[in-house]
Amino acid sequence: MHYAVEGEGRSLLFLSGLGMPLAGWQGIVSALGPTYRAIRFDPPGSGGSDDPGQPFSVADMARTAEALLEALSVERPLLVATSMGGFAALEMALRRLSSVEGMVLFGTASRLEGQGRFQIETWRRLRREGVSPESLLRIQLGATLPPALFADPARLEAMIAFFLAHRDVFGQSDEGFLAQSRACLDFDRDDRLGEIAVPALLVAGGEDRMVRPEEVRSLHRHLRESRFEILPDGGHALAVTESPAMARMIAAFAVSL
Numbered sequence: 001m002h003y004a005v006e007g008e009g010r011s012l013l014f015l016s017g018l019g020m021p022l023a024g025w026q027g028i029v030s031a032l033g034p035t036y037r038a039i040r041f042d043p044p045g046s047g048g049s050d051d052p053g054q055p056f057s058v059a060d061m062a063r064t065a066e067a068l069l070e071a072l073s074v075e076r077p078l079l080v081a082t083s084m085g086g087f088a089a090l091e092m093a094l095r096r097l098s099s100v101e102g103m104v105l106f107g108t109a110s111r112l113e114g115q116g117r118f119q120i121e122t123w124r125r126l127r128r129e130g131v132s133p134e135s136l137l138r139i140q141l142g143a144t145l146p147p148a149l150f151a152d153p154a155r156l157e158a159m160i161a162f163f164l165a166h167r168d169v170f171g172q173s174d175e176g177f178l179a180q181s182r183a184c185l186d187f188d189r190d191d192r193l194g195e196i197a198v199p200a201l202l203v204a205g206g207e208d209r210m211v212r213p214e215e216v217r218s219l220h221r222h223l224r225e226s227r228f229e230i231l232p233d234g235g236h237a238l239a240v241t242e243s244p245a246m247a248r249m250i251a252a253f254a255v256s257l
Contacts, residue, residue, distance in 0.1 A: 002048030003041035003068055007034040010254060013077040014040045015065060015085030017107070018120070018180050019140075019172045020239070021047030027243030028080070032251060039077070041068055043084075045176025047169060056179040058084070058187045062091035076101040078254055082239050083107045083211065084180060087187045093198045094189070102257050104250050106203035106238045109215035110222070111188040116210040119143045120181050127174050137163055146207045146235035193222040200226040201253040203246070205234030227253075 004022055006029060014025045022040035029038045042049035043061050052060070065088060069077060078101045081089040086108025093100050112120065126136055137160060149156055163170050172180075200223050204216035213230055220228040229249065234242045 001041055001044075001064065001068065003039065005040075005072065006038045007032075007036050009035045009037055011037045011039060011074045011077045012080050012250070012254075013065060013069065013074070014038065015061075015079060015081035015088045016040075016043055016046060017083030017085050017239075018184055019046060019177060020082070020085075021169055023047065023169050024239055025080075028239055028247045028250070031244050031247030036254075037074075039068070039072065039074065041065070043088075043180065045180045046172055051173055051176045052179045053175075055182075057183050058087045058091050061085075061088040061183070062095060065092060066096070075099060078250075078257070079103045079105075080250055081105050081108065083236065084184050087184065087189075090189050090193075090196065093196045093200075094192055100198050102199040102201075102253065104201045104203070104253055105219075106246065107205060107208055107211045107216070107236050108202065109211050109219050110190045110193055112184055112211075113215060114212065115143075116212075117185065119210060120184060124178060124181050127177055133167065133171065134160070134164060143209055144236040146205065146233055146241060148233055149235075149241065190222075193219070194224075196223055197225055198223075199257060201249065202226055202228050203238065203249060204228070204230045205236060205238055205242075206230050206232035207234060208236045210236040 016024060021042050025040050044052045044056060076099050079089040086105040089103050089105055202216050202220045204213035206213060217228055220226045231242055231245060238246055
């Protein structure tokens with residue numbers, strides 16, 4: 001497993017979304033500064049970690065995270081997670097009820113529904129049909145970035161060029177993507193949310209089309225010790241496009257625990 005540990009102080013474990021390597025958290029980690037111990041890893045099938053090589057589930061991602069925490073002798077981490085990583089955080093909260101300090105989840109619901117589910121099923125089909133990496137990237141960004149970014153074509157094209165130039169970091173094999181996306185589609189914890197008593201901050205992007213604010217708010221209603229915040233202009237990729245605001249929210253929530 002490929003992982004990174006930076007800083008000192010309270011331990012934050014970052015749990016990545018579908019196809020997101022640990023580098024995707026860099027904006028938030030930099031904004032938080034060295035006063036936190038930031039632990040990041042590439043989930044199986046992303047970045048520098050190997051493809052699963054077998055059927056892969058969100059529970060498997062949770063076990064991978066737990067094994068890393070054990071290896072680093074980390075107790076009671078604060079989980080910071082997005083999308084698929086939020087699913088894994090919920091799984092960890094169910095499995096480690098007494099040893100998770102809290103959770104900051106953005107773009108996370110208890111299961112995939114509606115447009116988010118349709119988008120991922122469409123991306124899976126395009127992968128199988130051999131669509132070029134650039135075309136697939138453009139389609140995915142169209143679904144995950146906030147509308148305001150599309151008013152700045154130069155910035156958008158620079159972002160696309162950056163991701164394509166660093167495919168060794170941000171790229172993902174077909175096998176890795178299909179395994180992770182299948183895990184996302186299969187995840188459903190609606191029936192067990194009442195068991196989670198971990199303090200949580202749930203953040204929604206007002207312009208998120210993958211996990212709508214209403215879905216995040218629904219998760220909030222089911223988690224007994226949760227708070228809900230919305231970034232009105234944010235899309236699904238809050239870790240990338242709203243990293244300063246997310247860092248402030250994480251720091252404020254950590255202080256409140």
